[in-house]
Amino acid sequence: MRATELLGTEVVDDAGRSLGPVRDLRVVPDTLEVAGLVVGNGPFAAIAHRWGYAEGRARGPWVLRGIAAHVSRDARFVPADEVLDWRAVPIRITCAAADLPHLRDVLAR
Amino acid sequence: MSEHVSLRIALLDKQLVDCEERPFGRVDDVDLELPEDGGRPAITALLTGQQALGERLGGLLGRGMVATATRLRDGGSQGPSRIDPGLVRQLEPIVVLGVALRDLPQVVGLERWLAAHVVEPLPGAGDARD
Numbered sequence: 001m002r003a004t005e006l007l008g009t010e011v012v013d014d015a016g017r018s019l020g021p022v023r024d025l026r027v028v029p030d031t032l033e034v035a036g037l038v039v040g041n042g043p044f045a046a047i048a049h050r051w052g053y054a055e056g057r058a059r060g061p062w063v064l065r066g067i068a069a070h071v072s073r074d075a076r077f078v079p080a081d082e083v084l085d086w087r088a089v090p091i092r093i094t095c096a097a098a099d100l101p102h103l104r105d106v107l108a109r
Numbered sequence: 110m111s112e113h114v115s116l117r118i119a120l121l122d123k124q125l126v127d128c129e130e131r132p133f134g135r136v137d138d139v140d141l142e143l144p145e146d147g148g149r150p151a152i153t154a155l156l157t158g159q160q161a162l163g164e165r166l167g168g169l170l171g172r173g174m175v176a177t178a179t180r181l182r183d184g185g186s187q188g189p190s191r192i193d194p195g196l197v198r199q200l201e202p203i204v205v206l207g208v209a210l211r212d213l214p215q216v217v218g219l220e221r222w223l224a225a226h227v228v229e230p231l232p233g234a235g236d237a238r239d
Contacts, residue, residue, distance in 0.1 A: 002156075003116055003139040004165050025116040032152040032194045034141065035113040052118050086143040086150060109112075 001087070010090035011039045011078065013097045022091070023049040023075060026106075037083070037091075038103055040075035044068070049075070055107060075103040114200065124203040125157055125192070127210040132228050134216070136204055137161035140191065154191040155204070157216065161189035190216045 003025055011019045020041035028035050038049065044067065048054040053068030054075055078100055084092040116139065125134045138161045140154040163174030178189075192206065192213065199205040210216065 001141050001143055002165070003141055003152075004121070006141070007117075026113040027116050027119065027152070028113050029119070029200050032197065034116075034150040034152070038115075050117060052115075055115055055118060057115075057118055080149040 006037075006086075006091075011037065012090045012092055014092075014094055015096065017097060018090070019076065019078075019093075019097050019100075020045070023054070026077065034080055036080045037078040038075055039078055040103070042074070045075065054103065073102075073104070076100040077103050077106040119200050120155070120204065125155070126203055126205050127213070128198070128205070128207055129209050131210055133210050134158060134190075134223075137189070138165050152194045155194060155197070156189045156191060158190040164189065192216070 006022050006025065008021045010021055013019055018041075019039040021039065022037050023040050023045060024038040026035045026038065027033070038054075040049070040054075045054070048068035051068075053060070053065060056069075076097065078093055082093045082095050082100075084094050120136050120139060123136050124132055125136060126132050134157040136155050136157060138156040139152055140156060141150045142153045143150045158178065159174050160178035163171040163178060165171070166174065196206045196208050196213075197204060198207040206213075
């Protein structure tokens with residue numbers, strides 16, 4: 001399967017609640033394994049992730065950085081081990097949304 | 110610092126450079142092997158070239174790119190150009206491979222021709238990190 005086919009696929013938690021589409025995949029640099037998914041809702045979240053603002057990687061006007069930080073504040077990291085079925089649409093995970101760490105906390109570790 | 114990196118930022122659309130610092134394409138997509146019974150998917154190939162990009166874009170433009178790539182390809186190879194992820198020596202800021210382009214027969218002729226006649230003569234192409 002192509003990685004870009006996963007991007008944008010809807011993800012639901014164990015109760016069937018939508019967590020939003022897959023915004024990004026997190027990759028372990030040494031092994032090139034997929035460590036997990038980044039999910040998040042919001043109309044501008046896609047741009048924030050695509051351009052690197054959600055990661056705090058992109059430089060640019062403070063206005064854009066502020067907006068991007070705001071729209072991606074609810075982005076969560078789904079560890080690969082929590083994914084029940086990668087091929088299903090929507091992708092199902094084994095835990096509740098509230099149990100998933102925020103992306104910003106994962107990046108700060 | 111997180112122990113993992115963003116696929117969008119570290120891999121997708123990143124410049125590919127061989128061990129002689131010759132830029133020859135971009136990572137247009139990534140092939141994944143999905144586990145049947147949970148666990149971590151593994152990257153099985155970096156895909157580069159017009160066909161991979163066309164398949165990713167889809168639509169009329171994508172189909173046109175795939176058709177052109179198929180027509181220009183030499184008879185032996187099928188599908189997009191695949192690069193073994195084990196050849197990746199460095200991920201960021203660009204994707205550096207541990208082998209020379211001449212040792213990558215799976216990178217099809219069009220990319221090879223573009224690297225030599227279009228990419229390499231571009232101003233600044235000598236140092237892809239810039």
